[in-house]
Amino acid sequence: MSKRIEVNDLNCFYGKFKAVEDVSMTIQPRSVTAFIGPSGCGKSTFLRTLNRMHEVIPGAYVEGEVLIDGNNLYGPGVDPVNVRRQVGMVFQRPNPFPTMSIKDNVLAGYRLNKERMKNSEAEALLEKSLRSANLWEEVKNRLDKPGSGLSGGQQQRLCIARAIAMQPEVLLMDEPCSALDPISTLAVEDLVQELKETYTIVIVTHNMQQAARVSDETAFFNIAGTGAPGKLIEMSSTEKIFSTPDIKATEDYITGRFG
Amino acid sequence: MTSVTQSTREVTPTPTPEHPVNKARERIGDRVFSGLATGSGVTILLILAMVAGFLLVQAFPALATSPAELEAKGYGQFWSWILPFAWGTVYASFWALLMAVPVAIGIALFISHYAPRRLASSLGYVIDLLAAVPSVVFGLWGSMVLAPAVQPLYLWLNTYLGWIPFFSGQPSGTGRTLLTASIVLAVMILPIITSLSREVFLQTPVLHQEAALALGATRWEMIKMAVLPFGRAGIVSSVMLGLGRALGETMAVAMVLSGAPVITLEILTSQNPNTIAAVIAQNFPEAYGLKTNQLIAGGLTLFVITLVVNSIARLIVSRYKEFSGAN
Ligand SMILES: Nc1ncnc2c1ncn2[C@@H]1O[C@H](COP(=O)(O)OP(=O)(O)OP(=O)(O)O)[C@@H](O)[C@H]1O
Ligand SMILES: [Mg+2]
Numbered sequence: 001m002s003k004r005i006e007v008n009d010l011n012c013f014y015g016k017f018k019a020v021e022d023v024s025m026t027i028q029p030r031s032v033t034a035f036i037g038p039s040g041c042g043k044s045t046f047l048r049t050l051n052r053m054h055e056v057i058p059g060a061y062v063e064g065e066v067l068i069d070g071n072n073l074y075g076p077g078v079d080p081v082n083v084r085r086q087v088g089m090v091f092q093r094p095n096p097f098p099t100m101s102i103k104d105n106v107l108a109g110y111r112l113n114k115e116r117m118k119n120s121e122a123e124a125l126l127e128k129s130l131r132s133a134n135l136w137e138e139v140k141n142r143l144d145k146p147g148s149g150l151s152g153g154q155q156q157r158l159c160i161a162r163a164i165a166m167q168p169e170v171l172l173m174d175e176p177c178s179a180l181d182p183i184s185t186l187a188v189e190d191l192v193q194e195l196k197e198t199y200t201i202v203i204v205t206h207n208m209q210q211a212a213r214v215s216d217e218t219a220f221f222n223i224a225g226t227g228a229p230g231k232l233i234e235m236s237s238t239e240k241i242f243s244t245p246d247i248k249a250t251e252d253y254i255t256g257r258f259g
Numbered sequence: 260m261t262s263v264t265q266s267t268r269e270v271t272p273t274p275t276p277e278h279p280v281n282k283a284r285e286r287i288g289d290r291v292f293s294g295l296a297t298g299s300g301v302t303i304l305l306i307l308a309m310v311a312g313f314l315l316v317q318a319f320p321a322l323a324t325s326p327a328e329l330e331a332k333g334y335g336q337f338w339s340w341i342l343p344f345a346w347g348t349v350y351a352s353f354w355a356l357l358m359a360v361p362v363a364i365g366i367a368l369f370i371s372h373y374a375p376r377r378l379a380s381s382l383g384y385v386i387d388l389l390a391a392v393p394s395v396v397f398g399l400w401g402s403m404v405l406a407p408a409v410q411p412l413y414l415w416l417n418t419y420l421g422w423i424p425f426f427s428g429q430p431s432g433t434g435r436t437l438l439t440a441s442i443v444l445a446v447m448i449l450p451i452i453t454s455l456s457r458e459v460f461l462q463t464p465v466l467h468q469e470a471a472l473a474l475g476a477t478r479w480e481m482i483k484m485a486v487l488p489f490g491r492a493g494i495v496s497s498v499m500l501g502l503g504r505a506l507g508e509t510m511a512v513a514m515v516l517s518g519a520p521v522i523t524l525e526i527l528t529s530q531n532p533n534t535i536a537a538v539i540a541q542n543f544p545e546a547y548g549l550k551t552n553q554l555i556a557g558g559l560t561l562f563v564i565t566l567v568v569n570s571i572a573r574l575i576v577s578r579y580k581e582f583s584g585a586n
Binding site for chain 2: 051053056058081082084085088089091093095096097098099100108109112113159162163166
């Protein structure tokens with residue numbers, strides 16, 4: 001189910017402003033890749049090009065190609081809606097649909113895909129997704145209550161359940177723990193470890209320890225200054241990035257000696 | 260608590276009997292503003308109470324006079340007099356809403372989520388202009404332009420869909436029917452419903468719209484998942500405001516309809532139930548004595564109808580409160 005991602009010479013624009021320049025990388029299937037780098041260097045922007053969410057912002061566009069198992073996401077005739085059904089996303093701030101129950105939230109994506117689903121199938125998928133997101137025990141008695149009534153950490157895990165209920169090939173996570181307490185953060189990290197058995201995972205994080213703990217590969221992004229585009233500086237195995245990076249800027253950033 | 264201590268700390272460093280530390284200093288700006296806000300609130304309530312009081316006191320004679328006496332003076336019983344007009348008011352507004360609401364929400368969605376930005380803003384401007392047209396002008400347009408123009412359509416509806424009760428009966432030769440009045444009403448309430456719903460749709464959190472898109476929703480699916488549920492309360496409120504205007508609209512209806520005291524489902528005939536507001540406007544100039552009281556009692560009825568409709572709408576909205584996204 002998981003797929004290999006290959007990015008070639010990708011540039012991201014917001015209107016005239018070039019936010020990310022010339023990124024090329026390969027992401028292996030069934031692995032966790034972490035994106036690190038200072039604020040504003042284009043991690044979120046780049047991440048959102050991997051499921052064509054970048055272009056929903058008015059004026060935003062992309063140059064270059066992103067291949068998932070050899071198929072270019074930006075090829076002619078590719079429907080972004082289909083791309084997003086295969087590449088799931090978890091946002092920085094938990095965003096369950098406030099007008100839907102917990103159950104409907106989890107099944108929202110699946111209901112878009114499949115015309116009709118038998119009730120028993122739906123129940124099974126609901127439980128499986130919530131169990132994989134470590135949320136089942138906490139919500140099994142209030143599945144019909146609104147998703148917005150959960151705590152922040154529970155809401156984020158609900159969003160993860162919603163994303164994996166789609167059974168995507170790739171899961172993108174943009175600082176999924178930034179609004180969470182340490183315990184929920186650990187729960188999400190454990191979850192990432194479990195999920196990588198099945199999915200290809202890309203995670204943006206500001207937390208170095210988190211990157212070191214969860215990821216197999218780490219990519220470091222940086223900017224030359226305000227107004228300059230963000231660039232991929234170095235990408236390698238997490239072990240190497242955190243012990244003997246090739247580039248000085250990476251080492252400075254990791255050891256906290258930047259600016 | 261903290262803000263109280265902070266504000267005192269900078270003003271009175273040493274506590275004295277006249278300036279105990281824990282007493283917050285009232286700021287002039289705060290006081291003026293809270294006075295203004297309270298004053299406005301009280302004024303609204305006062306005006307409402309005065310209007311309601313006027314309606315009750317003036318309507319009382321008409322309601323209290325014995326039916327026999329009213330009959331003798333040739334006014335007819337109050338309830339049998341008002342009922343056809345109450346029906347006409349509600350029925351005409353019903354058709355107006357039926358036509359206006361889907362169109363208004365469609366336009367609002369088009370402006371907020373489909374149209375390119377330039378087109379969206381000019382379209383919004385045109386819609387707002389529509390709201391500035393006085394109702395007399397709509398009345399003139401309805402009776403002189405719209406009625407003759409749609410009359411052939413009425414004949415067609417009557418011929419081919421006449422088996423539906425609404426379209427049965429003898430179609431009017433002038434086109435000045437309840438349906439025409441409803442179309443005029445629909446045009447009149449379209450701007451308010453459109454611009455309010457557009458505002459609500461534009462406020463849908465980007466976060467939730469992106470959540471839907473990231474799940475692989477098409478634009479329409481995103482609207483169904485995120486925008487419409489978020490805007491539900493706002494849509495209901497805008498529809499209620501539109502309905503309020505339709506129920507109370509006088510000139511446009513008075514100029515289009517030649518009303519009769521009938522209760523009927525038919526909307527294409529020349530025998531149309533009049534609306535309360537139009538009846539009051541048409542009869543008030545010549546009214547005196549008990550007749551005046553009767554008309555005011557009609558106004559009271561309209562007031563009550565509007566109040567009931569509004570309460571029902573609020574009830575509907577509050578039933579969904581838990582899922583409204585406000586928490
Ligand atoms: N919607 C937008 N419109 C215009 N410019 C944007 C938009 N979103 C981001 N940018 C710009 O693009 C650049 C990269 O932003 P991005 O959000 O990708 O950074 P980031 O690395 O994710 O930062 P952070 O770690 O703070 O989340 C920044 O200069 C930012 O100002
Ligand atoms: Mg970011």
